[in-house]
Amino acid sequence: MRLSLIVNGQSRTLEVQPEATLLEVLRDHLRLTGAKNGCGEGVCGACTVLLNGRPVRACRLPAYKAIGQEVLTVEGLSLREKEIYAWAFTSAGAVQCGFCTPGMVMEAKALLDRNPDPSEEEIRQAFKGHLCRCTGYQKIITAVQAAARALRGEIKPDQGEEAGMGRRFFRPEAPAKVLGQAIYVDDLVFPGMLYGAVLRPPYARARLVSLDVSPALQIPGVVTVLTAKDIPGERYQGLIFKDWPALVAVGEEVRYVGDAIALVAAESPYIARKALESIKVEYEPLPPVTSPAEALAPGAPSLHPKGNVLSETRILKGNAEEALKSCAYVVTNTYRTPFTEHAFLEPESAIAVPEGEGLTIYTSTQGVYEVQEQIASLLGLPPEKIRVINQYVGGAFGGKEDLSVQHHAALLAWASRRPVKITLSRRESILVHPKRHAMEIKLTTGCDEEGRLVALVAEITSDTGAYASLGAQVLERACTHVTGPYRIPHVKIYGRAVYTNNPPAGAFRGFGVPQVTFACESQLNLLAQKIGKSPWEIRWINALEPGDTIATGQVVTEDVGIKETLLAVKEVFESSPYAGIACAFKNVGLGVGTRDIGRANLVIREGKVLIYSGAACLGQGLESVLIQIVAEATGLPAEKIEVVLADTALTPDAGITTASRQSLFTGEAVRRAASELARELKEYALEELEGRTFAGEFYGVTDPINSGKEHPVTHVAYGYATHVVILDEEGRVSKVVAAHDVGRAINPLNIEGQIEGGVVMGLGFALTEDFPVKEGIPQYQQMGRLGLFRFTQVPRIETILVEKGGTQYAFGAKGLGEIASIPTAAAVAGAYFRRDGIFRTSLPLEGTPYRRRKKEEE
Template identity: 55%
Template sequence: ETPWTEHAFLEPECAVAMPFDEGVFIYSTDQGTYDIQHECSLMLGLPPEKVIVENKLVGGGFGGKEDASVQHLAALVAYLTKRIVKVKFSRQESITVHPKRHPMWMDITTACDENGYLTAMKAVVVSDTGAYASLGGPVLQRACTHAAGPYNFQIIDIDGKAVYTNNPPAGAYRGFGVTQTCFGSERNLDMLAQMVGISPWEIRHRNAVRPGQVLPNGQIADASTGFVETLEAVKDIYDSEPYVGIGCAMKNAGVGVGIPDWGRCRLLIHDGQIEIHAGASCIGQGLGTVLTQVVSETVDISIDKIRYCRPNTAKAPDAGTTSGSRQTLITGEAAKRASELLRAELKSHTLEDLEGKDFYGEYLAKTDKMGADVPNPVSHVAYGYATQICILNEDGTIKKMVAAHDVGKAVNPISVEGQIEGGVVMSLGYALTEKYEIKDGYPVSRFGTLGLFRADKVPELDPIIIEKPGVEVGYGAIGIGEITSIPTAPAVAGAYYKLNGEFQTILPLTGTPYSRKK
């Protein structure tokens, strides 16, 4: 701890570095402390233990903080000059060089029988990944593997390509590619429903995957699958409104697809308190609160005896990247396992007796690789499901957004509601107002002209939490961070189609009260 700690709180894209024991100490706002340590130690030619990274709580990441932005620059200057250094982006620098959501062009064909039961899908997806790869490959993979949605049919043919261009880089962004493909596939369902003569809600309910059925990727839906429950939670209000659109989605919890997906947690007894040390970056999603709750519940001890410590590579074990809605489930389970060891010791000892002792827990979310030659491969350890509806007034303004989300176990319901509300508002901008304008490979948009959805335009939001047991680890909690932004745009587009009969396939939508005046 140094008096310079506070300086890392000043700006969202900012890093502070200082010389430290022939290496560097970095205060960073990132989605992976160990990722930043790895990249900076490679750049400096230092062993990892000579590069200490501590995560500071500054707002959300939404995928953008998976890429190193300023951390390596601060580390290099501090290492060479032996002085404390702060590097930050101006807002325009951030708009220019920081990765954005991938633009995607999609050609999607979806088929059903005369009763509206889905039979097949074919899709071609092309994404503009900009001048650098960033996470263009994994984003495209997730966009394609989730393109068929949470429905019970398996005949799919999806081809995806990420293309290098002279545009600014595109990378991870909340929803990780699924936001784009979900918009296309969900719009197709609206068209099929109309052709069959049933409602958009009904075609989704008929095809919704149930526990024990097989997802389009071949994985068997587990007992926690609550997609039908999300649909049924919104049915009454959907049926009662004339101008209403619907969108549904599934999203993984955990990195999955055979990638080692570890959660790790260390509990240290210090000064009569339980210190929580986990290398998982807390970036506003409430992970510190969740881990505190897990330890309190498992150890059966009051929270005033627990202290959550900022992730620090010198003190906390590597718990992977804060990405893929994974930390509540995976590092939560690791914290639970460490807590169970501590609870056993407390049967015969006090916290004071255990001063200085460590209790360590880890959990591997084991999955199968893409293309694994096994029946019903496990692509991800858990999935969340969602149904959102958009209700319009007669003048075309949004009257209400209703968002029902299956989360397994809501460890912190207030935090879950906050995630749902934030994700919906973020994608209202995606659907209606945002446009990142580029000319000759360079952004001409400024912060004030990006079209971010304004607070005074936010409609009434009704988050509905669906809890359903079935995930055996992490108290049954399924991540919520990414899926909240995925089904919003098709729900909004469907509502405007009901209002004006215009079937739009490009975002942002045009001809709405929220469209920019030319």
């Protein structure tokens, strides 16, 4: 179809597919990549552009409907507008992963063009069609208000604070993200690039009887079709356990609906999809195993050679069962939490490019070295033949630790000897990548007459789905944290992770701890009621203090700050009859005896310090953290310091970005390297050190669970938090106060954004997000049905930063990314319990205004 458009003031005539959307035309034909494809459903707002000044969702608008109309993208803003919006969003801390931000900017422009001075409520209403999984929305509202004032000439953009510890230093990458200049994987195009697609089964469990790909090979434009027999190396991969086939072979069982059967590479996405439809497949459907109870039942089919139990964890401290007999009060309940979808705004994408005797993979991942190791194994190549380059990552939250598209793009590129891109649709993303574990937690908790905890017995069953992913490690973390940040002399914990034919479950922000915190904190609310103490008081008298031991036997030291967070929220909790409270603690680093190393090299080049580290930046602000650490150690200004994105050919292995570890682990590695540089700077100017490299490494030595040591070090550090949730008269959340012991606050602006985003994610976990699975098949396969919180639903969020001592590493910093979302759901449950007296034991909570509305919408 011949298409004539006016885009950013220029007339353009193009030949496009008749069914092309405006977004496809902008991105694929005009290379205007500021607008992003986050959902393809018109519900996330990442693709927002203006059509005759009106905001539209370009992913849903047929391109022909834009004929004769003025199309404006973020690239077409005036220089003054670009300066103001870049400053406003950066200074407000409204940019994290940045994938959704250009769409927000275009919505802001449309609003401010028609209303130069909108109220907060008008901003919320204008942005109700936008999703952001990172920021929690509050700072986006602040950004729009700042932009409005600047456009009216009332204020001028500034540069923020200088780099250094404790400074509200502006993220250096934020302006590029705001203006659509930051490059994400799907923004890249290579000469001769093919487009990959993956055939997946309609069943959660079935035997693959036959597979005929010859019809696909006959379609013009199809270059390569691959099946399991075409894999040159190890077909089964996985982060820890190698139990996940890159392609299911004929004669094998399909274990979930996201399994891969065949791969196609073609000259266009349209041809690739057409080729998939032509492949002839015969399945023998088998009854799926849809729950841990079914998987553990006598006679259940064995889903893996090792059986249906992935792992077990046992923790003993004292004699819990005997101690319960002496308790004045004992409560026992079984709690249930659902699968949850990560819903990062950037769908999975990878491009594999043949180079010499190997491949270069451009991707969006939490660990470039983990991708390198698995792809090298898959192709039967030495790791040095595989180069993995991380682009900007559009959100992850644990959901980009496993292979998703990288291995399939690599196989197709290796076979075709041409670059191959695979980008998942939102539906594919929901079907394919691991979720938060659904858990059943049976918990017995006992205390004495004064409310002092005496004993806890826990049995935790985790649905790890079709493949291991990080299920064993998530279970471990659930077991080590089910006691909460409390002094409990007697503990008995048993957990097991069970295979089913449900979607795999793996890492998700909090790593098993949000689930068990909901159970632990709910138990405390019941005990408080029984003994006649307030929910705050029972937490205060049991909160960990220096010298206490946790369930694993680790002694907490002077950096424990749970009591300080409780004091910080005492007044606000006691001022409302409808307030709920919950505490949490969360490990920093992999711990439990796992080899855990942060690394960084500082290279002096052209009068600047370049920070090389394989640590993945996911939107959490790692770039600014590392720059601030170097600035603090050396006294150098920020403009002399840059961060290089993770690249296995350039940056040292700093471990995967998980377990809230990078600020401490890679931060400490950078501090050590910067300390060496600082010593040299006492004698030499920076320019005189041209070409020098200063290397830093930090190894967090820990002990395994049940190591036999009297006082093991299970983790190098822990963060602590207390959240208070306040309901209004209608039963809606009106305010959340989140107090966090962060050690030393490297960048308060970043920390506030992390906490606000974590709180909103926790609110969704408590109230609206669900992921029902029937016969192994997810029932919600669209982003719009996931129940994600939106602008109009978010309450006021107040953050309180407690800087209690800190660690001995990274100038005292602790990790924060996970704990920000952990106590919220439990605090919400506590608030409703106080309001209506109904004790709820499953999430999302039933009988709230949020669930009633959701059911009506469905």
